[in-house]
Structure formats: structure tokens, C-alpha cells
Amino acid sequence: MLCRRLGPPQVLEPAEVPLPQPAAGQLRIRVEACGINFPDLLLVAGKYQDRPPLPFIPGGEVAGVVDQLGAGVDGFAVGQPVMAATMLGGLAEYAVARARDTDLRPAGLAAETAAAFPGVYGTAWHALVQRGRLQPGETLLVLGAAGGTGSAAVQIGRALGARVLAAAGSAEKLAFLRAQGADAVIDYRDGGLRDAVKGLTGGRGADVVFDPVGGAAFDQASRCVAWNGRLLVVGFASGTIPRFPVNLALLKGYAVVGVYYGRFRDEQPAEAAANMRALLALLEAGRLAPPIHRVFALENAASALACLQDRSVMGKVVVSLRQPAALGDGGRIAPLTG
Ligand SMILES: NC(=O)c1ccc[n+]([C@@H]2O[C@H](COP(=O)([O-])OP(=O)(O)OC[C@H]3O[C@@H](n4cnc5c(N)ncnc54)[C@H](OP(=O)(O)O)[C@@H]3O)[C@@H](O)[C@H]2O)c1
Known part of the structure; x- marks a missing residue:
């Protein structure tokens, strides 16, 4: 879903773009779900502190499967389920993330729940x-x-x-x-x-x-x-x-x-990684559970962003690239299920 001009969520449009290539220290993820955040709305409106050059693909956090490793990346293997902070690029079938912003996804954690977590x-x-x-x-x-x-x-x-x-x-x-x-x-x-x-x-x-x-x-x-x-x-x-x-x-x-x-993640990456380890331990112990308000298909990503604008969300909205059958009843998914 490409943002070619700044404006309300409806400016997003589907487009075919080249497959992103992971640079050194990055990996490419086949995206299964993308969490939607207020900064996505601000980025598309041109009101965020960072202004990426147009056109860009929004989407700051994803869950999916490792598809390709960039040079110098260790600790991950193709096919592993992961979750990552991407800042941009998540509303697409494939996205790249820095390895240091990527974590293995706990076993049994649904992609839609994982995509609602890191940010x-x-x-x-x-x-x-x-x-x-x-x-x-x-x-x-x-x-x-x-x-x-x-x-x-x-x-x-x-x-x-x-x-x-x-x-x-x-x-x-x-x-x-x-x-x-x-x-x-x-x-x-x-x-x-x-x-x-x-x-x-x-x-x-x-x-x-x-x-x-x-x-x-x-x-x-x-x-x-x-x-x-x-x-x-x-x-x-x-x-x-x-x-x-x-x-x-x-x-x-x-x-x-x-x-x-x-900025904390950039300035203090070791502390940020330790934070994520502590959070994942609490998630796996069932002491944290992202509340998923609604799941949207990729082509309806603009509606997902609009939910944040109209102040109706309780918890998180997520865009899923999985088939509806994999999502469970009525698009609502239970946390911590595959
Ligand atoms: N500092 C950081 O590192 C950092 C990181 C992530 C996000 N943020 C920022 O934190 C803010 C909130 O992000 P979020 O993901 O929590 O957003 P969110 O899920 O949309 O929640 C924001 C809440 O703000 C309230 N609100 C009051 N006036 C609003 C308005 N005019 N429009 C929309 N919501 C309004 C709403 O609650 P009520 O209806 O109950 O009032 C809403 O639930 C954003 O400005 C985002 O950029 C900062």
C-alpha cells in the first residue's frame, strides 16, 4: 500500500513495487501481519517529525517469516517466524528490517498478535x-x-x-x-x-x-x-x-x-534489546496480552488507519495478509494462538 501524496488515510493505494533487498545487517521478512500505530497516520498526513521522501510504504511493525538474510546477519535463519520494528514498509507482502530490531516470535503466538507488540x-x-x-x-x-x-x-x-x-x-x-x-x-x-x-x-x-x-x-x-x-x-x-x-x-x-x-533504540541498542527480552518473557508467561480490536485485510489498510483517526480503537488494529480462514471468527483472533 503506497503513499504517493500526503493526506488522509484514503490516499493509500495498492501498487506493484520491486522486491526490497536487505542491506548489510538487515533481513527481508515475508509479512503476515502489520500493526497499525498513530505515527503511521501522522506519516501519511505529513505531520510526523520524520518526513520520508514520496512515494513510501507505511507500516512500522510487522510479524512474518524470515525470507532472506543480508550480509553479516547471524542469529536468524530463513523460514523462522519473527516480529520486527520497521518504521516504514510494513504494509506490503515483503519488508526489510534491521536484524537488531527483529526478534524471534514465541512459539504459538499468532502473527496478528505479534504485530501488535514490539512498538x-x-x-x-x-x-x-x-x-x-x-x-x-x-x-x-x-x-x-x-x-x-x-x-x-x-x-x-x-x-x-x-x-x-x-x-x-x-x-x-x-x-x-x-x-x-x-x-x-x-x-x-x-x-x-x-x-x-x-x-x-x-x-x-x-x-x-x-x-x-x-x-x-x-x-x-x-x-x-x-x-x-x-x-x-x-x-x-x-x-x-x-x-x-x-x-x-x-x-x-x-x-x-x-x-x-x-531514538532510544538507535542510541542504546543493547538496552533496547534487553527491554524486549524482558517484555517477551512477560508475554510468554501470559502476563501481557495485546488486545486486538480489529483485523483488516491489506487492501483495507486505509480503514485501519482511519480507526485511529476517529478515536474508536480499544487496544490495537492490525492488518493481516493471511487468508481469512486463518484468522478465526469474524476477523477477531484470540491472543496467543497460532
Ligand atoms: N514517544 C514515543 O516514542 C512514541 C512512540 C509511539 C507513539 N507515540 C505517540 O503517542 C501518541 C499515541 O499513540 P498510540 O499508538 O497510543 O495512539 P492511539 O492508539 O490512537 O491512542 C491515542 C489515544 O489518544 C486519545 N485521543 C485524544 N484526542 C484524540 C484525537 N483528537 N485523535 C485521536 N486520539 C485522541 C484517544 O483516547 P480517548 O478517546 O480515550 O481520549 C486514543 O485512544 C501518538 O502521538 C504517537 O505519535 C510516541
């Missing part, structure tokens, strides 16, 4: 562990908690032993978050987030705030951070980059901490 769980783990230094028993507030990075942060927060307050913008999303194991849920549409968090924390506020939304949600959250807290700047799904009155950080003695997972 959002990698981001949420890096945010909460390296940037937020979240400790067991601390209170974690997650904004946009029913979204991709948000739902991963809820699950990881629970796995790390935090008390998780999950904030989202509809009754259906709050029910979803209760089912995900959030300790308390908050509807932040009415502007009552600050008071709700204060009420749930005996007036202290949250120790760590995970914010992929920005805008008014950030403004409210920045007023209910605990003493010694960490306010994690993850993204701006609302479309508004907030302005921050720094006196709040002084008065409450808290830190505002930036999170940039792509």
Missing part, C-alpha cells in the same frame, strides 16, 4: 522503566489508556506492581479498561481528571503520569502529579502540543520527562 509495548516499557523509574506500589496514571501505547502501559504498570489509574474518553473504553485490570478508571472528557486523581490518591496525586495525548488532558494531569513524581511526555494524539507552566514542576518537586523510543 507499543517497547514504547511503554521504555517510558515506565527507564524514563519513569516506576516502582512497585507507586500510583501510575495513564492517559489515552484504551489506545495502543496506553493499553500497553496499563498492562505493564500492573506487571511492575503499580496501582494503575486509567483515563479515557467513553463509557465503553472505561469498561474495556476495567476488563484490562486497571485499579480505577476515570472519564476525562468533562475536565474532572485532576479532582478524580486527587480523590483516588488521598490528595497526593499520581507518582508517574504516562501521557500520549497532550492538549487539555496534559493540562489537567500536570496539576495532579505527586511530590517527586514523573510526568512522561509520550505523544500528542489530541493534535495539541501543550505549553507547560514550569512553576508547577517547582512547586510539586516533579520532573517532566521526554520519551522517544525510536
